[in-house]
Amino acid sequence: DTGVSQNPRHKITKRGQNVTFRCDPISEHNRLYWYRQTLGQGPEFLTYFQNEAQLEKSRLLSDRFSAERPKGSFSTLEIQRTEQGDSAMYLCASSRYGSSTNEKLFFGSGTQLSVL
């Protein structure tokens, strides 16, 4: 499968715990995006990388959230001191900036987080 891969698919945690999600983009894609989606809503932008550089973060993103893409390939999203309001589907997407199709985002299947 050469699509965007996310792990784990599901995560159940207790309030106050830290969680980390991983995203592996399509191999030739240099841009990687994180979105959050709650039930019945559209995906909400969190942050994005071009190669290893984090170029934009949503102003709505709490400082409990941090993302990295250390080698410009896979990325991790960490949420510290989780709250019940963090329960959502966390989606990763990638694109190939600089190509004729650079705006096309391809999504992974997401990580469903449940905070108890």
Add this chain to the structure above:
Amino acid sequence: GENVEQHPSTLSVQEGDSAVIKCTYSDSASNYFPWYKQELGKRPQLIIDIRSNVGEKKDQRIAVTLNKTAKHFSLHITETQPEDSAVYFCAVKAAGNKLTFGGGTRVLVKP
């Protein structure tokens, strides 16, 4: 920031009829308008997109039209089939490099 509104939130059509979903946006600098289809429990999948220098694009039974002056664009699905049942999201890319999504339309095609 960009504001994207999508209507209707739910749409029920008889198999074979057409479905139309409309989105409006706020930033006149927006230049890219994709549509995604999301089936229950699955990833959003790009089904069609259009750039601001084009007014209409068609791919088999689906088409997108763009009215830059009025700042709205629409998805048209003709000859609907049960497998078209899903949630559809419009999105907009403005001067930044991120997509802003609408709230989604749940489409149900009744056999």
